[in-house]
Amino acid sequence: MEHNDLLTGDLKRNLLRISLPTMFGYILQAVYDMVDMIWVGRISASAVAGVTIFSTVFWLVIVLNEIIGTSSVSLITQSYGKKDIERTRKIVEQTLTFKALVAIISALIISVILEPLLSFFTTDEIVLKSALDYGYIRMFFLPIMFSSYSVNTALRCLGDAKTPMKIMVISSIANIILDPILMFDKIPGTNIPGFNMGVFGAALATVISTVIAFSIGFYILLKGNDKLKITFKGLFKLDWEIDKKLLTIGLPTGIEVLMRNLSNVFTLKFVSIYGTDTVAAVGIGSRLFGFAFMPITGIVMGSSTVIGQALGANDIDRARDTAKFAAIVNVTMMGVLALVSILFPRQIMKVFIKDPNVIKIGIPMIRLLIPSLILAGWSLGLGSVFTASGHNIPFLLSSVISRWCVQIPILYVTTRLLHLPVIYVWLSFFAAEITEVIVVLIHYKKGKWITNRV
Numbered sequence: 338m339e340h341n342d343l344l345t346g347d348l349k350r351n352l353l354r355i356s357l358p359t360m361f362g363y364i365l366q367a368v369y370d371m372v373d374m375i376w377v378g379r380i381s382a383s384a385v386a387g388v389t390i391f392s393t394v395f396w397l398v399i400v401l402n403e404i405i406g407t408s409s410v411s412l413i414t415q416s417y418g419k420k421d422i423e424r425t426r427k428i429v430e431q432t433l434t435f436k437a438l439v440a441i442i443s444a445l446i447i448s449v450i451l452e453p454l455l456s457f458f459t460t461d462e463i464v465l466k467s468a469l470d471y472g473y474i475r476m477f478f479l480p481i482m483f484s485s486y487s488v489n490t491a492l493r494c495l496g497d498a499k500t501p502m503k504i505m506v507i508s509s510i511a512n513i514i515l516d517p518i519l520m521f522d523k524i525p526g527t528n529i530p531g532f533n534m535g536v537f538g539a540a541l542a543t544v545i546s547t548v549i550a551f552s553i554g555f556y557i558l559l560k561g562n563d564k565l566k567i568t569f570k571g572l573f574k575l576d577w578e579i580d581k582k583l584l585t586i587g588l589p590t591g592i593e594v595l596m597r598n599l600s601n602v603f604t605l606k607f608v609s610i611y612g613t614d615t616v617a618a619v620g621i622g623s624r625l626f627g628f629a630f631m632p633i634t635g636i637v638m639g640s641s642t643v644i645g646q647a648l649g650a651n652d653i654d655r656a657r658d659t660a661k662f663a664a665i666v667n668v669t670m671m672g673v674l675a676l677v678s679i680l681f682p683r684q685i686m687k688v689f690i691k692d693p694n695v696i697k698i699g700i701p702m703i704r705l706l707i708p709s710l711i712l713a714g715w716s717l718g719l720g721s722v723f724t725a726s727g728h729n730i731p732f733l734l735s736s737v738i739s740r741w742c743v744q745i746p747i748l749y750v751t752t753r754l755l756h757l758p759v760i761y762v763w764l765s766f767f768a769a770e771i772t773e774v775i776v777v778l779i780h781y782k783k784g785k786w787i788t789n790r791v
Contacts, residue, residue, distance in 0.1 A: 343496050343643050344418070344650050348659050352639055356663075358498040360635020362489075362505035367628035369512040369546070371689075373539050374624045376516050378690040379525070380467075382617040384536050385690065387467025389620030390458045393605050394451070395475065396598040398443050402483050404591030405436045406490055408583045410641055411727035411791045413494035418649020422565065429491045429558070430571035431579040436487050440480040448476045458609060459616075470537040478544045481551050488554030494642055495564045500557060508550035515542035586791050589729035593736040600740035604762070607752045611698075611759050618698040621689045622706055629678075629707050632670045633714050636663050637721045644725035653787055656722060660781075664718025671714040678707035698759065705763040712770040716777040723780075728789035731780035739772035 343351050377384050409432040416425040447454075455468045475482075489501035517524045519538030521531045532538060558567045608619050640663035647656040678685065682703040686696040716735070723729050744765045751761035 343646050344652060344655065348643070348655055349662055352636075352643055352659055352662060353666075355493070355496060355498040355642055356636045356639025356666075358502035359493060359638050360632050362502035363631040363634050364628070365509040366505050367624075367631040369509045369516075369543075371624050371628055372513050372516055373543065374621060375689050376520050377536055377539055378621070380520075380535060381463075382613055382690070382692055382695060383461065383463045384467045385617040385620045386459070386461075386613050387464045387469075388471050388536060388539070389616055389623065390455055390464065390605070391468040391472040391475070392620070392623065393458075393598070393601055394447075394454055395472070396601065397595065398447055398476075398479065400591050400595040400598065401439050401443055402436065402486055403594040404587040405432060405439065405483075405583045406486055407587030407590040407724055407729060408585070408727075408791075409487070409490055409587075410494055410638075410724055411586050411645060412579070412582060413491060414642055414645025414725060415649035415727075415791055417495060418646035425495075426565055426567060427571065427576060428579055429487075429565065430567050431576050432487050432491065432583060433484055433555075433558075433567070434572050435575065435580050435583055436483045437480045440483040444476045444479040448473065451476065458605060461613065464613065467536045470535065471540045474537065474540045474544055478547060481544075482547050485547050485551035485554065488551060488558060491558065491565075492554070493638060494645070496642065496646075497564070498639065501554070504550050504553050507553065508546040511549050512542050512546035515545060518542075582791060586727045587729060589733040590724070593729070593733040596733070596736045597740055600736075600745055603745055604748060604765075607748045608759070608762055610752055614692065614694045615698050615759055617690065617692070617695050618686075618702060621686065621695070621699060622702045624689075625685065625703065626706055626710070629671070629674050629710055630713070632674075633667050633710065633717055636666050636670075636714075637717050637724075639663075640718065640721040641724045644722055648726055648790065656725065656787075660719050660722045663721055664715050667714025667718040668711055671708075671710040675708035675711055678703050701760050702763050705760075706766055709767045709770040712774045716770075716774045719781045720777050722786040726786040726789040727791035728786045731777055734780070735773045735776035738776055739769040743772045744769040 343355065374385065374388070377388050409428065412428045413425055413432075416428060451472055452465075452469060455465055455472070459465055459468075489504065492498075492501050516539055517531065519532045519534050519542050520536075521538075522533035523529065524531050534541065558565070559569070561567070605616070605619065608615055640659050643659045644656040647653075647659065682700040683696060685703055686699040690696065720732060720735075723731050747765040747768060748762060751757040751765070
């Protein structure tokens with residue numbers, strides 16, 4: 338794409354042109370997350386539960402990436418939309434440097450408290466050991482992970498969605514190949530010896546693939562093209578004017594992600610009442626949910642780029658029409674996935690695990706959780722205007738109200754007071770999504786995003 342051609346021509350074509358490569362890359366990334374869980378499921382339900390518990394805690398750290406990443410989308414797209422290339426370069430450099438610094442500090446802190454933090458969820462020594470084996474190496478390479486996200490975000494914000502897709506394809510294939518080699522004493526289905534590292538091997542495969550992704554993307558940004566070229570010099574100094582915006586613009590979104598993930602922590606605690614098999618089912622469900630969510634992510638990231646550039650050029654109509662089309666595409670895609678999940682839940686669960694108890698628990702979970710993404714797709718499609726404009730308060734309000742005022746009270750009443758079956762846990766997610774849609778729609782129609790600039 339030439340400079341700013343997202344702002345000319347058919348908006349539907351432009352949105353799909355930038356969103357589809359992003360979507361494909363994220364879907365493939367979600368595939369290797371599911372492959373991880375499939376291989377871990379071959380070890381035991383306890384191993385699945387351990388990885389699930391760490392992943393829940395790990396997402397609390399990812400909040401920091403969300404804050405800076407969301408801010409960078411608004412800053413990069415609007416600067417690029419204004420044709421201010423020098424400032425765009427500085428923002429990209431600061432995003433890489435500042436996010437890596439934050440990741441180093443976070444990794445050190447979380448590594449120290451990781452074991453007692455995980456012990457909050459389980460007293461099962463086998464489950465705890467699996468969580469720690471998987472967790473420590475993931476924390477050690479957190480700065481590389483954060484920087485990898487930054488590289489891909491920068492390229493997308495400039496209108497180049499194909500390069501991040503190619504990077505994610507390479508990374509995903511590497512992870513899928515490395516998983517069985519590192520995890521088992523013999524590669525399943527063959528007599529070829531492996532490294533027999535168990536869940537540590539799954540984490541190591543993910544780390545190696547992340548390093549590969551970052552190395553490729555970082556080289557591309559340093560080499561540069563006709564749109565942008567970063568400099569080593571710019572990476573070794575902090576610009577507080579930009580860094581302050583990186584911390585503040587996305588702060589509501591970061592708090593929203595934090596509140597959402599804290600609600601997931603409490604949800605997992607409520608789920609643990611039902612035993613290890615239910616925790617294992619939730620772990621599988623979360624990976625499935627993440628996979629199904631990736632098409633939404635692709636569309637939202639694409640629409641945020643288009644809308645951000647449109648707002649930078651003060652083309653409000655194009656921004657509004659893009660958001661509406663993104664919402665329609667999301668609802669359509671999630672409707673198809675919902676139909677599949679309703680018709681074939683048992684077959685989906687059997688892909689991950691053979692334990693009949695876990696499968697039985699997972700069937701109603703899949704039938705309720707995946708269809709709830711229809712609602713999420715609508716709200717996030719319209720909500721892409723908030724990320725693009727830098728007006729992220731609506732996401733915070735929608736998360737607090739839906740998770741903490743609706744879902745957690747439902748969970749407390751149904752699990753602690755009434756001792757109802759686990760299906761009420763799944764129903765609580767559906768109730769939360771309905772509430773979230775309502776809040777987002779109210780703020781979308783208020784229109785503050787139309788005048789907000791960063």
